[in-house]
Amino acid sequence: MSNRITVLSILLLALAFVTDAxxxxxxxxxxxxxQREAFLKLTAELRCPMCQNQNIADSDAMIAQDMRRKVFxxxxxxxxxxxxxxxxxxxxxxxxxxQPPVTMGTIWLWLLPIAFAVIAVVxxxxxxxxxxxxxxxxxxxxxxxxxxQDKS
Amino acid sequence: MKKVSLLSLPLIGFCLLIVFLYKGLxxxxxxxxxxxxxxxxxxxxxxDLLNTDITYTPEVFKNKVTILNxxxxxxxxxxxxxxxxTHLKESENVRFVGLYFDQDLDPDFGEKSxxxxxxxxxxxxxKYGNPYEFNIFDIARExxxxxxxxxxPEHFLIDKSGVVRLHHIxxxxxxxxxxxxEPVYQTLLQEPERRLGRE
Numbered sequence: 001m002s003n004r005i006t007v008l009s010i011l012l013l014a015l016a017f018v019t020d021a022x023x024x025x026x027x028x029x030x031x032x033x034x035q036r037e038a039f040l041k042l043t044a045e046l047r048c049p050m051c052q053n054q055n056i057a058d059s060d061a062m063i064a065q066d067m068r069r070k071v072f073x074x075x076x077x078x079x080x081x082x083x084x085x086x087x088x089x090x091x092x093x094x095x096x097x098x099q100p101p102v103t104m105g106t107i108w109l110w111l112l113p114i115a116f117a118v119i120a121v122v123x124x125x126x127x128x129x130x131x132x133x134x135x136x137x138x139x140x141x142x143x144x145x146x147x148x149q150d151k152s
Numbered sequence: 153m154k155k156v157s158l159l160s161l162p163l164i165g166f167c168l169l170i171v172f173l174y175k176g177l178x179x180x181x182x183x184x185x186x187x188x189x190x191x192x193x194x195x196x197x198x199x200d201l202l203n204t205d206i207t208y209t210p211e212v213f214k215n216k217v218t219i220l221n222x223x224x225x226x227x228x229x230x231x232x233x234x235x236x237x238t239h240l241k242e243s244e245n246v247r248f249v250g251l252y253f254d255q256d257l258d259p260d261f262g263e264k265s266x267x268x269x270x271x272x273x274x275x276x277x278x279k280y281g282n283p284y285e286f287n288i289f290d291i292a293r294e295x296x297x298x299x300x301x302x303x304x305p306e307h308f309l310i311d312k313s314g315v316v317r318l319h320h321i322x323x324x325x326x327x328x329x330x331x332x333x334e335p336v337y338q339t340l341l342q343e344p345e346r347r348l349g350r351e
Contacts, residue, residue, distance in 0.1 A: 049302040063302055066293050091300040093187050
């Protein structure tokens, strides 16, 4: 039993290195660590147009391979991260980058939750106030009734 | 009155959500808006696939309405559409130009030799039909990236001025041709060539 657990834990540990091995398959050589950083960041944030929901670092599609190579070349030419992103956007649209731009169409992604929370708070406050006045009125009515009883 | 409107608020919200989700059932998540539409074909200088002494530039798209077909021998759907494309070329005189790229020919570590690719291409075109006026060989797959392709087959309907007017991802069959491509193709045939400065 403990043997099995050892094997399982080794396998799980090995899994942790799988992604590293995967990313290393292209064997790009970078001029400096900053460029390497930028490459890893960009390939993680750019989306594969063929295998949607995978970034280009993860995808094995030919187009992802080509895009990785292009990102590498552009960085070597001294292009900034923004320039690489806009290069890809001009070919594949906003879709290609995981961070959606704020436009008239997408602003609702941020505005709707805020609007929802604001409306919820307003509704809560209004209801609370209604309850208070209701209970006051009720107490008053009760007192009146008791008074009436006393009179008779 | 106030109470009724307040109560109906969640119901209205629910209905809107239903409409939104219902529309989502029929939307195609793979349908991307192509960035190349209404832009001129990107600059390139590439050799002919079968005779590398010949070089092509976007000038080849001037004066004629062209369908640029991105394909490769490794692409199964491409083989399936070849007979229909050949039929279109023969019956309606549609001008097809191939943009060929190979999967195994890695730009960094070339694996397949050029004669080998040429042999494979010739075999395939003899077997399934040859709709192409000529094939442009996108050696490093750079032009494919500039066009914004995601795979093969893909088609670009190019007008007489060398501007991409329609980007179709996937094969051309009778249904696609009749519904999507032919209407645009026919209008492009009527259009005169526009003079425009390249960017």
